[in-house]
Amino acid sequence: MKSTRRLVLLALLVSQALILSVVESWIPIPIPIPGVKLGLANIITLVTIIFFGYREALLVVLVRCLLSSMFGGGFVIFLFSMAGGILSTLVMAFLYNKISRVFSIVGVSIAGAVMHNVGQLAVASVFMKDLSVMYYLPVLLVSGVIMGCFVGICSKLLVSALQRSKALQ
Amino acid sequence: MLKKGDIILVGIIVLGILMGFGWNRFNASNDTGNIAVIKQNDRVIKRINLDTINKPEKVEILGDYKEVVLVEKGRIRFEDADCPDKVCVKTGWLSNKGDIAVCLPNKAMIKIEGESERLDGVAY
Numbered sequence: 001m002k003s004t005r006r007l008v009l010l011a012l013l014v015s016q017a018l019i020l021s022v023v024e025s026w027i028p029i030p031i032p033i034p035g036v037k038l039g040l041a042n043i044i045t046l047v048t049i050i051f052f053g054y055r056e057a058l059l060v061v062l063v064r065c066l067l068s069s070m071f072g073g074g075f076v077i078f079l080f081s082m083a084g085g086i087l088s089t090l091v092m093a094f095l096y097n098k099i100s101r102v103f104s105i106v107g108v109s110i111a112g113a114v115m116h117n118v119g120q121l122a123v124a125s126v127f128m129k130d131l132s133v134m135y136y137l138p139v140l141l142v143s144g145v146i147m148g149c150f151v152g153i154c155s156k157l158l159v160s161a162l163q164r165s166k167a168l169q
Numbered sequence: 170m171l172k173k174g175d176i177i178l179v180g181i182i183v184l185g186i187l188m189g190f191g192w193n194r195f196n197a198s199n200d201t202g203n204i205a206v207i208k209q210n211d212r213v214i215k216r217i218n219l220d221t222i223n224k225p226e227k228v229e230i231l232g233d234y235k236e237v238v239l240v241e242k243g244r245i246r247f248e249d250a251d252c253p254d255k256v257c258v259k260t261g262w263l264s265n266k267g268d269i270a271v272c273l274p275n276k277a278m279i280k281i282e283g284e285s286e287r288l289d290g291v292a293y
Contacts, residue, residue: 107175145182
């Protein structure tokens, strides 16, 4: 793939991830726990891992977190989404590349969502200097599995559509 | 569509979830919690014995944002905050040991500890 084309496609992926995080912020979640969210932008992370690789996926996540925290949220939110984003991208890329015969996209996505929550909670307990934040872990794991499943199914549909259209090849 | 690894993965996570809930329950069952601790920046702002509160009391937390904590007999909550997400306010009342409410942007939290943990600060 030519580097200009690659750059444009990655920029498109970043903007789509940004739109998804904006849309996500419109949807109210009734669970008042820091870190519980839909994680729709993970669809784009997964697609980037599958069509480009983990380096590009990390780049997309980094730029997305940077821009979305500029739109609203600020430095603290950036720190949290960054920690969760990097950890989940690395885990998803590892699972997808090394053992994709064993895991489906849905499984990779669940692992990513769960690692996102674990990473955020780890940063939160360091940030607050208090381990009792871990009280939230089980609830966050439940939400991670459910949302990871949903995001995984969306990604699977998107990946097969993209493969058919050859848009990212 | 699902592969073997997916099922094993979900199984492990479910096990983790059950253990986590079990751990939280175990911690909560030791005795009834009645000491509310308000912390910010790893500094204890106030410790309140919720059993001895007779009339509602307010505690202000200042920092990057301003928050008002409301204390009543047996329970405590973030009543108001001007932080962006207001997760702390939405958490609602805390009354059981182990309950926490956190405001990440302001590095503030309330947690309820059991009576036994009052000995934490004693030096022999």
